[in-house]
Amino acid sequence: MNLKNDKKLRLGIPKGSLTEATVKMFAKAGFSIVVSSRSYVPVIDDPELRPIMLRAQEMSRYVEDGVLDCGITGNDWILENRSDVVKLADLAYAKQSMNPVRWVLAVPEQSAIKSVKDLQGKRIATELVQVTRDYLKKNHVTADVEFSWGATEVKVAAGLVDAIVELTETGSSLRAHNLKEIATICTSTTQFIVNKAALRDSWKKKKMEQLILLLRGAIEAEGKVGLKMNVLRANLKQLLAVLPALRKPTISHLSDDKWLAVETVIEEKLVRKIIPELKEAGAEGIIEYSLNKLIQ
Numbered sequence: 001m002n003l004k005n006d007k008k009l010r011l012g013i014p015k016g017s018l019t020e021a022t023v024k025m026f027a028k029a030g031f032s033i034v035v036s037s038r039s040y041v042p043v044i045d046d047p048e049l050r051p052i053m054l055r056a057q058e059m060s061r062y063v064e065d066g067v068l069d070c071g072i073t074g075n076d077w078i079l080e081n082r083s084d085v086v087k088l089a090d091l092a093y094a095k096q097s098m099n100p101v102r103w104v105l106a107v108p109e110q111s112a113i114k115s116v117k118d119l120q121g122k123r124i125a126t127e128l129v130q131v132t133r134d135y136l137k138k139n140h141v142t143a144d145v146e147f148s149w150g151a152t153e154v155k156v157a158a159g160l161v162d163a164i165v166e167l168t169e170t171g172s173s174l175r176a177h178n179l180k181e182i183a184t185i186c187t188s189t190t191q192f193i194v195n196k197a198a199l200r201d202s203w204k205k206k207k208m209e210q211l212i213l214l215l216r217g218a219i220e221a222e223g224k225v226g227l228k229m230n231v232l233r234a235n236l237k238q239l240l241a242v243l244p245a246l247r248k249p250t251i252s253h254l255s256d257d258k259w260l261a262v263e264t265v266i267e268e269k270l271v272r273k274i275i276p277e278l279k280e281a282g283a284e285g286i287i288e289y290s291l292n293k294l295i296q
Contacts, residue, residue, distance in 0.1 A: 007048055007203065008048060008049070008050045009048060009049050009050065009069050009070065009198075009204055009207045009208065009211075010050045010052065010067070010068045010069045010070075011049055011050065011051045011052070011068065011069065011070055011071060011211075012051075012052055012053075012054050012059045012062060012063060012068045012070065012071025012072065012073070013033070013035075013042060013051045013052065013053050013054070013071075013072065014053075014054065014055070014056040014059060014071075014072050014073060015040070015053040015054060015055050015056075016055055016056060017056075018056055018072070018074075018190065019035060019053075022072055023035060025091070025215060025218055025219065026044075026215070026218075028218035028221065028222075028292045028293065029211075029214040029215045029217065029218040029292075029293065030214055030292070030293070031044055031045060031046055031049075031214075032044065032045045033051065035053070039053075040052060040053040040054070041053070048207060049211075052068065054068075054071070056072075056073045056074055056077055057073075057077050057080070057127075058077075058081075059071040059072070059073035059077065059193070060073055060077055060078045060081045060083035060085055060193060061081050061083060063083070063085050063193050063194065063195050064081075064083045064084055064085050064195065066195050066197055066198075068195065069194065069195050069198035069204055069208070070088070070192065070193060070194045070195065070198060070208055071192075071193055072091065072190060072191070072192055072193075073190070073191060073193060074101070074188045074189070074190055074191065075087070075186075075188045075189055075190075075191050076101075076103060076128060076131065076167075076186060076188035078191065078193065079130075079131050079186065080128055080129070080130050080131050081130075082130065083193075084196070085193040085194060085195065085196070086193065086194040086195075086196060086199055087191045087192070087193055087194075088191075088192050088193065088194045088199075088208065088212060089191070089192040089212045089215070089216065090189050090190070090191060090192075091189070091190040091191065091192055091215060091216075091219060092189050092190065092219070100187055100188065100189045101167055101168065101169050101187070101188050101189075102167070102168055102169075102184050102185075102186070102187050102188075103126075103128050103131065103132075103165055103166065103167055103168075103184070103185040103186050103187075103188065104165065104166060104168055104171075104174070104181045104183065104184050104185065105119075105124075105135075105163060105164075105165050105181065105182050105183040105184075105185055106153075106156070106163065106164050106165075106166060106174050106179040106180060106181050106182065107156065107162065107163045107164075107179065107180060107182060108156060108157065108178060108179060108180075109178045109179065109180050111162075111163075111180075113162065113163060113182065114182065115182055115183070116135075116136070116139045116141055116182065116183050117139065117141060119136070119141050119143045119162065119163060120141050120142060120143065121142065121143065122143050122144070122161075122162035122163060123143065123144045123146065123161045123162050123163075124143055124144065124145045124146070124161060124162065124163045124164065124165060125146050125147075125148040125152050125155045125156065125160070125161040125163075125164050125165075126145065126146075126147070126148055126152065126164060126165035126166065127147065127148055127149075127150075127152070127167075128165055128167075128185070128186075129145055129146075129147050131165075131185060131186055132145050132165045132185060133145050135183075135185045135186070146161070148164070152164045152166050153166065153173065153174065153177040153179060154177070156177075156179065157177050157178065157179070163182075164179075165185050168181075192208075192212055192215070194208060213295065214293065216295075217292075217293030217294055217295040218292060218293050220293070220294040220295070220296060221291035221292060221293050221294040223267060223268050223269070224265050224266065224267055224268060224291055224294060225265070225266065225268045225271060225288050225289065225290055225291060226263065226264070226265050226288070226289045226290075226291055227243075227263065227264055227265075227266060227271075227278075227286065227287070227288055227289075228261065228262070228263045228285075228286070228287040228289070229261070229262050229263075229278060229283040229284065229285060229286040229287070230254065230259055230260070230261055230262070230283070230284050230285045231259070231260055231262055231281075231282050231283050231284065232258055232259060232260075232282055233257070233258055233259065233260055234258075235281060235282030235283075236251070236260055236262075238281045238282060239262065239278065239281040239282060239283055241281070242274065242277045242278055242281045243262070243264060243266075243274070243278065244264075244266055244267075244270065244274075249262050249263060249264035250262070250263040250264065262283070265291065265294065271288060275288075
C-alpha cells in the first residue's frame with residue numbers, strides 16, 4: 001500500500017473518544033467519512049484526501065516523522081511526545097465533545113495531601129507521564145511517576161498510588177470515585193497539526209488551508225441558527241432593538257415598499273425566548289433554519 005501518492009494529503013483521524021466528534025465535524029464541513037471497525041483506513045468522498053486512523057496519543061509522532069502530512073489530536077499529546085509539529089488550527093468544538101479538557105492532579109477525599117508540595121517522595125499514576133514530570137520539576141517536587149494503562153482512579157482509591165493525574169471535563173468521574181482535585185497540570189484543546197515539510201509543499205498547504213476553512217466554518221456554526229422574517233418598515237426600529245446579531249442583520253426590500261425582509265444568525269439557545277418577542281415587535285413569516293457552516 002503506497003501512502004505517498006502525488007496529490008494526496010495524508011490526514012490522521014483520531015481513533016477512540018474523538019472519532020465520533022471528528023466524523024460529525026467533517027460531515028458539517030461537507031466531507032462524508034465512513035469508518036469501519038475492521039480497517040484503519042476510512043473512506044472519504046474526497047479523492048485528494050487519504051485518511052488514516054490512529055490513536056490521538058501517537059498522532060503527533062507520525063505527523064512529525066512525515067508518515068502523515070497532518071492530523072487531529074490534543075495539545076496534551078503534542079506536549080507529552082515533545083513533537084516538533086506546526087499547530088495550524090485550534091478545533092474547539094464544544095457540542096461534539098472536542099471542547100477544552102483538563103489534566104488534573106487528584107487524591108482521595110480524606111488524603112492528607114493538600115497541594116503538589118505534599119507529593120514529595122510519593123507515587124503518582126497517569127497516562128501523561130512526561131507532562132506530569134515536567135510539572136513536578138517546575139514545582140521542585142521529586143516523586144515517582146508511573147505509566148497507567150487505564151482504570152487510574154481505581155489505583156488511588158485502592159491505595160496502590162498516592163495520587164493520579166487524570167483527564168477531566170466536568171470532574172464528575174473523579175467525584176464518583178471520592179477523589180478531589182488539588183491542581184490542574186495542563187489544559188488541552190483539539191489541534192489540527194501539520195508536518196513542517198508538508199507545509200512547504202504549495203499544493204498540500206493550499207489543501208490544508210481549504211480544509212481548515214471549512215472545518216472552522218462548521219465549528220463556528222455550531223450552536224447557531226439562522227432566522228428570517230418580514231416586518232413593516234415602520235416597525236423596523238422596534239424589531240432591531242430585540243434582535244441580536246453577529247454584526248448587523250441583513251435587511252432587504254420587498255416588492256411592497258412598506259415591508260422589509262430581515263435575516264440574521266443567533267445562538268440556538270436564544271430562539272425560544274426571542275421568537276415571541278420578535279412576534280410582539282411586528283415580525284411575520286418567521287423562519288428558523290439550521291446552519292452547517294458559518295464562514296466569517
